[in-house]
Structures are given as structure tokens and as C-alpha cells.
Amino acid sequence: MFESRQSRAFRRLAVLAALVFFLLPIGWLLLTSFESPKDVFAAPPKLFFQPTLDNYTTVFRDVDVLAYLRNSIIIAGGSTILSLLLGVPAAYALARTGSVRLRWLAYFFLIVRMVPPVSMLLPSYLLMRDLHVLGTYMAVILINTVLNAAFVVWMLQSTFREVPIETEEAARCDGCSRWGSFVRVALPLARPGIIAAALFCMLFSWNDFIFALLLTSPSTKTLPVALLATFSSTDITWGQLAVLSQITVLPVVLAAVLLNRRLVHGLTGGVN
Amino acid sequence: MLMVLPITVYVLVVSIWPLVYAVGISLFQYRLTDPDQVRTFVGLDNYAKAFADPSSRTALVNTLVFVIGAVSVEFVVGFGLALLLWRDTRLNHIAAALLLIPIALTPLVAGLVWRAMLNPDFGTIGYYLTHVFGISHGLTASPDTAMASIILVDAWQWTPLVMLVLLAGLKSLPIQPFEAARVDGGSPWRILRHLTLPMLAPTILLVLLIRTMDAFKVFDAVFAMTQGGPGLSTTVLNFYVYKQGLVFFDMGYAAALSTVLLVVIGLFSIVYIQIISRQARARRTGGARAA
Numbered sequence: 001m002f003e004s005r006q007s008r009a010f011r012r013l014a015v016l017a018a019l020v021f022f023l024l025p026i027g028w029l030l031l032t033s034f035e036s037p038k039d040v041f042a043a044p045p046k047l048f049f050q051p052t053l054d055n056y057t058t059v060f061r062d063v064d065v066l067a068y069l070r071n072s073i074i075i076a077g078g079s080t081i082l083s084l085l086l087g088v089p090a091a092y093a094l095a096r097t098g099s100v101r102l103r104w105l106a107y108f109f110l111i112v113r114m115v116p117p118v119s120m121l122l123p124s125y126l127l128m129r130d131l132h133v134l135g136t137y138m139a140v141i142l143i144n145t146v147l148n149a150a151f152v153v154w155m156l157q158s159t160f161r162e163v164p165i166e167t168e169e170a171a172r173c174d175g176c177s178r179w180g181s182f183v184r185v186a187l188p189l190a191r192p193g194i195i196a197a198a199l200f201c202m203l204f205s206w207n208d209f210i211f212a213l214l215l216t217s218p219s220t221k222t223l224p225v226a227l228l229a230t231f232s233s234t235d236i237t238w239g240q241l242a243v244l245s246q247i248t249v250l251p252v253v254l255a256a257v258l259l260n261r262r263l264v265h266g267l268t269g270g271v272n
Numbered sequence: 273m274l275m276v277l278p279i280t281v282y283v284l285v286v287s288i289w290p291l292v293y294a295v296g297i298s299l300f301q302y303r304l305t306d307p308d309q310v311r312t313f314v315g316l317d318n319y320a321k322a323f324a325d326p327s328s329r330t331a332l333v334n335t336l337v338f339v340i341g342a343v344s345v346e347f348v349v350g351f352g353l354a355l356l357l358w359r360d361t362r363l364n365h366i367a368a369a370l371l372l373i374p375i376a377l378t379p380l381v382a383g384l385v386w387r388a389m390l391n392p393d394f395g396t397i398g399y400y401l402t403h404v405f406g407i408s409h410g411l412t413a414s415p416d417t418a419m420a421s422i423i424l425v426d427a428w429q430w431t432p433l434v435m436l437v438l439l440a441g442l443k444s445l446p447i448q449p450f451e452a453a454r455v456d457g458g459s460p461w462r463i464l465r466h467l468t469l470p471m472l473a474p475t476i477l478l479v480l481l482i483r484t485m486d487a488f489k490v491f492d493a494v495f496a497m498t499q500g501g502p503g504l505s506t507t508v509l510n511f512y513v514y515k516q517g518l519v520f521f522d523m524g525y526a527a528a529l530s531t532v533l534l535v536v537i538g539l540f541s542i543v544y545i546q547i548i549s550r551q552a553r554a555r556r557t558g559g560a561r562a563a
Contacts, residue, residue, distance in 0.1 A: 014356055015367050022374050022432060025385040028396060032388070041394045044403070086282055089275035105276060112287055114541050116489045118513045119530040122523065123290035123297065146287040149279055207378045209492045214518055224380045228496075238388050245381045256376030260369060 029249075033242035040238045055239035065247060067219075068226040072248075074137050075212070075222055076205040079144040083201045086145070087152025088194060092182055094153065095160035106157060109150040117210050120146070125214055135217030143211050148201040155200070159193030160186060199255050206252055223248040291534070298528035304521035311524075318528035328529060330504045331512040332536075337419060338508055339487040342426045346483055347476075349427065350434030355464075357435070358442050368439065371432035379429060383496025386425045387412060415505040418498050422506050425493045430486070434479050441475030442468075474551055481544040488537050509533045 032040060034051040042049075059065065094106050124143055128134045163186050171181040187194070212222040221229065227248055231241045298318050300311040322328050353371075357364045374382070390398040392410030401411065411421040449471070453463050469476075491510055494500060500507035500515065507515070513533060517526025 011356055011359070012363060015363055018353055018356070019367055019370060022371055022428065024396070025377070025382065025389065025428070026373060028385055028389055029381075045394060045396050045399050086279040090279040093275035102276065105280065109279075109283070111541070112283055114485045114537060115287065115291065116510055116530075116533055116537065118489075118491070118510050118517075119294060119534055120287060120290055122513070122517045122526055122530060123294040124286075125518065126297075126523070127290060127293070142286055146283055150283060153279065203376060207376075207380075209378075209380045209495070210514075224378055227384070228380065236388075241384065241388075245378075245384065249377050249381055252376045252378060253373055256372040257369070260372065 029242050029245055032238055033246060035239050037237060037239060055237075055243045059240050059243040063226070063230055063244060065244070068221060068223045069247070071137070071216070071220050072206060072222040075140050075144070075220075076202045078137060078141040079148055079205040080198055080201040082141065082145045083148035083152050084194070084198060087149040087197070088156060088187075089182075090149075091153045091156035092160045092186055092190075095157045096165070106153070109153045112150040113147060113154070117147075121210065121214060128215065134215060135220060137220055139215040140208075140211055140220070140222075143215065144205045144208060148204055151204070152197050152201065155197050156190065156193055159190050163189045196259060199259055203252055203255055294527045295531055297523055298531050300524045302522075302524040304523055314524070318525050319532075321525060322528050322532055327504055327507070328509075328512060328532075331507050331509045332532075334419065334505070334507055335488065335509040335536075338423060338426075338490060339484060341419070342423045342430075342487050342490075343480065343483045345423060345427045346431045346434045347480065350431045350479075351438055351476075353431070353435040354438035354442055355468075357439055368436065371435060374429050374432050375436075377429065379492035380496050382429050383425055383493040386421070386428070387497045390421060412498050413502060415502050418502060418505045422490070422493055422497060425497060426487065426490060429493075430483060434483060437479045437482075438472065438475060441472050445471050474548075477544070477548055477551065481541070481548065484540060484544065485537065488533070488540070509536070 031047075033055050034053070035049055036052050036054060039049040094102055097103065120143065125134070128139045133139045167189070168181040168185050171185045172178070176184060206222075207224070208222075209224045209228075212225045213228075216222060216225060223244075227241070227244050230244065231237065297311075299313060299315060301314045301317070302309075302311045357368055389396045390401075390411045392398045392402040392413070395410070398410050409417075411417045411424075445468075449467055450463065453467055458467075489510060490508060491514070494506055494508060494511050498506045500511050509529065510533065513526050513530045516522050516529060
């Protein structure tokens with residue numbers, strides 16, 4: 001397509017300006033983590049300063065980073081596995097069913113995703129308190145999994161529909177059971193979609209703050225909760241906060257780069 | 273059937289049952305701070321209180337301001353960006369990939385970082401707002417601009433999502449109508465108005481639905497930036513429910529408020545889903561006629 005020199009220059013400039021705005025907080029995280037408190041509070045803000053590693057050494061000395069990292073991994077991993085176990089077979093069944101009633105069930109899972117977390121949190125808090133599971137990994141995993149599993153069903157339904165039914169029929173002719181054709185044929189063919197769904201579940205659980213805030217105890221805190229708890233005082237040491245923030249966001253930012261194109265399809269929940 | 277059963281039971285037990293339980297609790301006076309944990313049946317008193325309470329009315333208005341404000345900013349900017357990135361060039365591919373980063377970033381961290389950047393004394397942006405534009409209190413500290421700062425953070429995080437979804441929609445459009453329009457000498461504005469927008473309508477509705485639903489759930493940004501303040505200026509309904517229930521421990525009242533929130537979201541989603549399903553039906557019958 002033809003594009004005049006002026007409009008090309010304008011487009012490039014606009015794209016670069018957008019990138020600067022959207023990547024500004026990332027730049028801030030990187031720069032601030034190397035600044036001494038004196039430089040952080042400097043007015044006007046400095047772009048050039050004497051870089052220091054003090055923030056990194058302090059954080060790794062004073063904060064139990066590994067414990068929080070472990071908690072985050074257990075909760076995100078546990079919820080992801082549980083969501084896939086529940087969601088993948090259901091997505092397959094809904095994609096293959098001819099029953100109208102089961103189709104309606106699919107909308108039910110869409111609606112579950114629209115429920116605000118706070119509405120679920122109040123009663124769950126009471127129920128988990130009465131069951132004495134408040135503060136355990138299980139409490140957070142269970143509630144994260146509801147939202148994640150519903151998402152998996154919606155996203156993978158369209159993935160399974162794209163798996164040609166003929167391949168499965170052929171497998172069944174060759175003596176595969178219904179279950180066998182699901183495990184041996186449909187699952188491997190849907191693998192890219194399943195991996196994307198898994199990465200999404202991890203992203204959601206990793207970034208979750210509100211459930212973890214109220215359902216974890218000091219020993220099961222995830223990174224975002226620890227981040228807030230460590231720096232809740234009025235004079236925040238922003239340099240150290242930047243270090244802990246980097247640790248918190250690094251895995252998800254990497255995952256986003258890996259996901260790249262699938263992310264778009266996934267975030268729309270496979271509605272289209 | 274057997275494959276759908278486990279998840280259905282799971283969702284019913286972990287999600288729907290608690291919601292029903294919450295509606296039940298909303299009919300009681302129930303404070304967690306009460307040493308005897310008595311629940312007194314009060315009928316609809318909590319709902320009467322919710323509608324009479326000026327704070328909850330403020331929270332409802334704040335919620336609507338936030339949802340409409342954030343979603344419109346995200347849509348306008350996101351659509352503009354999608355049009356910019358439509359053309360297949362290397363810069364555009366790199367930009368689209370880099371714009372995934374805000375979407376993935378932990379929302380709480382996004383809130384904290386923006387809070388630091390907007391600080392009027394040392395913030396990368398806040399300092400210049402104060403010293404060049406004369407906004408003396410900082411965006412988050414003044415009741416007039418605090419909500420705008422929450423919208424700014426939300427737009428920073430989710431405009432890229434709107435952009436990427438619309439971009440995917442744009443790229444899936446057939447190219448011939450656009451070439452024909454250009455040959456016929458249609459101005460860019462008229463092409464946008466009469467060709468791009470109508471053809472992209474289903475994608476636009478979809479992304480508006482997703483963003484509206486999620487905007488109602490905003491929590492982390494409010495928590496990290498303003499804690500609902502100054503005053504009540506950034507207390508959205510979602511945050512107000514949290515405060516009543518899990519800070520003041522007035523469970524009955526919080527449950528009633530959360531039921532109201534559910535109803536508001538329900539109304540919005542019914543309208544959207546109806547529009548979307550009507551469109552899908554129109555497309556299907558239109559397609560059948562064309563075939």
C-alpha cells in the first residue's frame with residue numbers, strides 16, 4: 001500500500017511516542033532499583049546518577065524473597081493444574097456436544113467470570129474461616145481455580161472445535177474408545193491452545209492480589225502481598241520496592257513475551 | 273456429560289453457593305467484631321441502609337464515572353493505536369509485541385509505580401506537573417483529580433489489550449473493499465466512518481464488553497494508589513464492599529452492597545450479551561442469504 005513520506009514520518013513518531021508512554025513504568029522500575037534513597041527523592045528527578053547495588057543486597061538480606069517466590073509458585077502452579085484438570089475435559093465435551101442444554105452450560109461459565117471477586121470473597125472468607133483453612137495454600141488455590149477453570153472452558157471450547165472431527169472418527173474406527181480418541185487424538189492436536197491456557201491461568205493467579213491479601217497467612221503470602229506488607233509504612237524505600245517489584249513481574253513479563261500472539265485470542269476468552 | 277460434571281459441581285460449590293450464602297447473610301445484622309458472633313435477622317434493613325447511605329451512593333456514582341471514563345479512554349486511544357499499527361512494518365511488529373508488557377504486569381505493581389511517578393515532590397511525572405503546569409497537590413492527593421489518576425493507570429494497563437484485540441480484528445478484514453474505496457477517491461475519514469467501523473463492529477462490541485466487565489472489578493489500582501481517598505473520591509463500589517466487610521467487618525451490610533453490585537453488573541452484561549447475540553444472528557442469516 002502507498003504511504004506518503006509525511007504520513008510515514010507521522011506514523012513512526014506516534015508509534016514511538018506510544019511506546020515511550022507504555023514502557024515508562026518499566027524504565028522507572030529498572031532505574032529506581034539502582035538509585036540510592038537520596039537520588040530517588042531528588043528534585044528535579046535525575047536521569048543520571050551514581051548507580052548502586054545497595055537496594056538489591058538489602059532486599060535479598062532482609063526480605064525472605066525465596067519463601068514468597070515459593071508461595072507464589074505453589075499457588076499459581078496448583079491453581080493452573082487444577083483448572084486444567086477440571087476445564088479441559090469440560091471444554092472438549094462442550095465443543096463436541098449436540099445437546100442444547102449443555103450449550104447453555106457454556107454461558108454459565110462465561111457468567112461466572114463476570115462475578116466481581118469481592119462478592120465471592122466475603123462469603124468464602126466466612127466459609128474458609130469456619131472450615132479452618134484460612135491462611136492455607138488450599139484456600140487461595142480453590143478460589144482462584146473457579147475463575148481460571150471457567151476461563152479454560154471458554155478459551156479451549158473454540159480450540160477443540162477447530163480439531164477436525166474426522167481425525168477422531170478415524171481413530172475410533174481403528175478401535176479407539178471415546179475416551180481414547182480424546183486422550184490420544186484431540187488432546188495432542190489442541191496442545192498449543194492448552195499451553196496458552198495454562199500460561200494464562202498462571203498469569204491470573206500470579207497477579208492476583210485481592211484473594212491472596214485476605215486468604216493467606218504470613219507464611220503463605222504471595223509476592224504481591226509481601227510487596228505491600230514490606231513497604232506499607234509512610235516513608236517507602238522506593239529503591240527496594242523497585243527490586244522486589246522486578247522479582248514479582250519478571251516471570252509474567254517473560255510469559256507475555258512467550259505468549260505473544262496467543263495472548264490476544266486468550267484474553268478475549270475465546271468468545272469469538 | 274461425565275466430563276462436564278466435575279467442573280460444574282466445583283463451580284457450584286466454590287462460587288455459586290457462596291454467592292447464595294452472601295445473599296442470605298445480607299438479610300442479617302452480622303458483625304465479625306461481635307464477640308458472640310450473633311446474627312440477627314433484619315429483613316431488608318441492610319438494603320434500605322445501602323440506598324439511604326450517602327457514601328454508598330457516592331461509591332455507585334464513582335463506579336459509573338470510572339467504568340465509563342476508563343473504557344472510553346481505552347477504546348479511543350486503543351482504536352487510534354490499532355489504526356497506526358495496522359500496516360505491516362517492522363516497527364509496528366516490535367511495538368505490538370512490546371505493548372504486551374503492560375497487560376502482563378502485576379496490577380498492584382502498576383499502581384505502586386504510577387503512585388511514585390505521580391508524586392509531586394520527586395515523581396518522574398508529578399514533579400513536572402507541579403513545576404511546569406502548576407498542579408500543586410499531585411494528581412492522587414486532590415479529590416478533583418484522584419479519580420483521573422486511577423483512570424490513567426487503568427488506561428495505561430488495558431489500552432494495549434483493546435489495541436491488540438482491535439488490531440487482530442482489523443487484520444482479519446478483507447482488503448478488497450478498502451482498495452475499491454481508495455480507488456473511488458474516498459477520504460480516509462469517510463473510509464473509517466463508512467467502512468472500517470461497521471466492518472469492525474462485532475470486535476468493537478466484544479472488546480467493550482470485556483473491558484466494561486473488568487472495569488467494574490477494579491481493585492488493585494485503587495488499593496495501591498489512593499485506598500479509596502482522598503475522602504471517598506476514588507471509592508468505587510467494589511472497594512466500598514471490601515472496606516465495609518473486611519476492614520469494618522460489617523458482614524451483613526457488605527453482603528447487601530455486594531448483591532447490589534452484582535445486580536448492576538448483571539444489568540450491564542445482559543444489555544451487552546443481547547446486542548452481541550443479535551449481531552451474531554444477523555450475521556448468520558445474512559451469511560446464509562449470501563450463500
